[in-house]
Every structure is written in structure tokens, then in C-alpha cells.
Amino acid sequence: MDFDKLWHLAGFAVWTFLYGIVWAVVKKRRPSLWLVFIFGTFYGLLIEILQLMLPTNRSPELLDFIADALGSGLSILLLIPVFRHLFPKD
Numbered sequence: 250m251d252f253d254k255l256w257h258l259a260g261f262a263v264w265t266f267l268y269g270i271v272w273a274v275v276k277k278r279r280p281s282l283w284l285v286f287i288f289g290t291f292y293g294l295l296i297e298i299l300q301l302m303l304p305t306n307r308s309p310e311l312l313d314f315i316a317d318a319l320g321s322g323l324s325i326l327l328l329i330p331v332f333r334h335l336f337p338k339d
Contacts, residue, residue, distance in 0.1 A: 254316040257293075261320030262327075265289030269328045279336040286325050293317025 265285060272280040296317070297309040 254312055257313050257316035258320040258323070261289055261293055261317040262323045263320075264292075264324075265321040266324035266327055269324065270331070273332065273335065279332045282325050282328060282332075285328070286321050289321030289324065290318045293321070 265288075268289060269280060269282070269285040272285065293314055294317075297314045300307045300309040
């Protein structure tokens with residue numbers, strides 16, 4: 250895995266993790282981890298589609314999207330124990 254893909258993985262892991270935490274704080278309950286994962290992955294897909302459509306110096310890459318999805322999945326694995334601690338009754 251090259252350095253660019255590692256940034257995608259780490260960036261989406263942090264972004265999705267924070268998204269899950271903010272969702273839990275705002276709603277005051279444990280969010281559906283599937284929805285958090287789907288939203289994080291969809292955001293990665295949207296970025297790749299926009300790179301195809303918009304005139305930028307970037308181009309869409311399947312491996313970027315895969316790294317985004319893996320990062321979102323990694324954050325879900327980290328959110329499971331956090332939510333067990335924050336919401337022991339759920």
C-alpha cells in the first residue's frame with residue numbers, strides 16, 4: 250500500500266470515527282454502526298465520482314475508494330468498545 254492510500258485509510262478512519270461520536274453526542278444514544286459505516290463509505294464514493302465529473306487535477310481511483318471503505322470499517326471496529334463504554338444499557 251502506497252503512502253497516498255494510507256492517507257485515505259487514516260483520513261476516513263478518523264472522519265468516520267468522529268462522525269459516529271458526534272452522532273452519539275447529538276442524539277444522546279448509540280447510533281447504528283451500519284449507518285455510520287455506510288455514510289462514511291458513501292462519502293468516499295461521492296468524492297471519487299466528483300473527481301470524475303469536476304475539472305480538477307485529481308482522477309478517481311478504485312483503490313482510493315477501497316482505502317476509504319477500509320478506513321471507515323476500521324473506525325467501526327474502534328467505535329464498538331467506545332459505545333459499549335458510553336452506552337452500557339443499549
